[in-house]
Amino acid sequence: MTAGKSLTVWVVVSAMALATGCARKPVSAGGPVPVSYASALVESSGGKQIGATGSPLPQPLVVQANDDQGNAVPGVAVNFHGPAGVSFDPPGGVTDSSGQLSTTVTLGAMAGRYQLTASTTSKAQKKIDLKVEEIALDYQRRLGQALDEKYCSRCHNPESTPERVSNFDNLAVKPHAFTDGDTLNKMSDADLLAIIGYGGPALNRSALMPPYGYTLSKAEMQALIAYIRTVSDPPYQAPGMVYVAK
């Protein structure tokens, strides 16, 4: 029976060896060892960006670790998390001498909003989270964005850039910014299509909004609407789908 016993022992030992060998190396949660702790994380730049699905955002996401007095703290370990498909380069690290940590965010393949989290732990091992939102545009919505840049933003965007001076202030009736979800979310896709295609008077609104139905194709107007829905703030909820209760 010693042979059987030794066989059992051998099997157990080799199984354990196999298990340890194959197991993934435990991911060190804190990354580099933190030198100091923060009491708050704030976004320095890079939030609320609009990028393309599956592509890195144009600007890096920069977060800053602050202490109780609001002073930047260097050497704080910060980790970034996001929904499936989002990747960060680097995925975490310690804040630099100015108390900041920068990462390049690549958004997932679905168009829409992405809630990203930067997190760290306080001295008392309490978790501190900072939520940042980014928007990903797919092919259709990028087309909408390009159309917005060309035709719409000159009036609908109150901000001016060196290349494009805004006409917003010159209009007697102020157009709605496309991010103005409070107004635009109440309008159905059909209403938006009517306004874009036939102009403001189609819905008894200002004639300052000209019709684009003879200039843009229907697919282009739909792309524009898809884009408007994606950037609106507060977020647009599509009209309710009726689900069968489980």
Add this chain to the structure above:
Amino acid sequence: MQSSDPKPVSLWQTLFGDPTRAFGIVSVLVLVLLAIAPAKNYFSEWRHYQKGYLRLIRTRGEAVTLQRHFQPGIQQIWHPELGVTDRCTSCHVGLKEASLFDVTVQPYRRHPVIPHNTEQYGCVICHRGQGAATTVEEAHSSTLAWEQPILPARYLESGCGQCHRASLASTPQLNQGRALLARYGCVQCHTIKLPDGGSMQATQDAPSLSHIADKTTREWIFAWLKDPQSYAVSATMPNFKLKDEDIRDISAFLIANSTPIPGDNAPPIASKLSDPAAGASLYGESFCASCHAVQNAAGNLVGGNLGPELTRIGNKAKPEWLRAWIRNPRVYDPHTEMPHYRFTDQQVATLEGFLLAKSDADLLANVHLDPATPEQIAHGKSLVMEYGCASCHEISGIKKPENFAPELSRIGSKPVSQLIFLPGMQHTLPEYIAGKIRQPRAFAPGLKMPQYSFTPTQIDALTTALLALNDRAQALPPAVTIPPPAASHYRPAGKAGQIMADLACFSCHAINGRGGDMAPDLTWEGSSVQRKWLEDFFRNPGTLRPALIRRMPKFNLSSEDITVLSDYIMTVYQTPDFERDSMPESGYSPTQVERGRQLFYSKYACQSCHIVDAKADKGYIGPTLTAVGSRLTGAWIYHWLKNPQALRPGTIEPNRNMSDDDAGNLTAFLMMQKGSTAKEAKR
């Protein structure tokens, strides 16, 4: 342990000793063997995913519709002429279901909206991967036999580029990549043969170095070769990472090899250099910034990128050369895109002083070169040949090398097994291409490809454009490809043609398909404007659009030149679609004008973008119309109102689908807007 048994019975005897038992056992074995194939089929991955899909849709409101659309079994999209055999839809079942917009789990997401039907072209054309595979691993990853993994989403626009060979409005990344390939001189060393037969051409010609000693000093060449971007951040010249001795020898060779051009250096102009503000205002008035950028105090580049950046031009240009260049750039470079401004001597001196002051004391502070020896010059020449400088630059005595670098016509299908990767790199083709652009010299010692300073976005764009150059693109049937529009080599004729070449009109304006896009297309300018306005505009170009930064410069044209140009434009650049004099310049009935006014202000609300009454109207997207009746022809206004895009494709003025009556009344109203000078003249 068996040895301890008294009567050993072999396993064979136990099982097959009895023929009946043997028959039974063999039957069971055969049955099991027969069951393997159906079982493998039953437990296949795609069946698992299809079951999952049915579970997913069961709870949805539109379950019945979705169930009706669902087809069990392996699905296939087959287009032999495109080389497409795609079974992806066996697992990606909900691709076409618009109502699945909120599903985020794969493989059940619906396909994002694109201009094509997925069934028309299949999946692998854009996404790559192995279309014929029926397991996730084989379809998505590279295996020994099939090495085409799924393309990361960031390079997806490369799929569009296989068929669409011209720029597409909706593929900005691909367009950018192609433009970079042409602008940064990639195609000067790497041949890129296009499937249509031609090859990709560079859009920017690097300056000729045959006469460089006229223009700049050996010290500047040294500093430039050491690090082009330290002289100008926007420089397209890459860094060749040369040793200081090599740069010394190359600069020695270039100076020694240079031959002077008679007339490209001018003696100093004796003039009191007036206040420095005069230079800045002349630089502004001449709209130099439309083409040339200058770095401002905050480090941002301000200005266009048609001409070289001028932030440190004072370090580079010799004063006598700069003077001659400002006076007439065509003496030094007959093909330059810079217009020949007809500056007075005083203006030349003012601009010279202003530009020479743009210098950086540190740039050349540490450059001390001893006089060159013949050995150094000979060594410099061999280096110039070795690094292929003549691929981009014209250098007298050195021929442009042929096939200097590997051809890239099919780089997008290069087998991964032929690539050498850096340690830590993902073993995929896109990673390899991006890595080569990012750090070309890291891949092997002795590589000659220079270091570019591209941003990550630019590298992604370049990779996308290169991935579009693949075997499939070369082999696509002509019926599915959209070739680029034929390149126009239009050149205006006669005296007017000479003046237009001298003024480099085509750098900004396009005519008959040739030219830049900075300024309006002038193909039908003769039908559009009134002759008197055109002549006045040449004499003193005003701005039509208050919100524009880039504007027409004043060229100080002589009266004869203006007459020649106006004659030519008014006669030649006319649209065949309507007669330019078919509507009168004035004499419209007051009723018509009044109706036009009402249409302008209420029905069409043109004042949101245009100004007619300078006091009341404020819109400034479109041109100011206060004097439009002295600028445009009635026929142009009428046809423009009817369909703006027909006259100038891509213009943002919306087509209002106007009735003939409305367009006529509005034309009457607009033609009465003669501007203040005309009104005063009448009084």
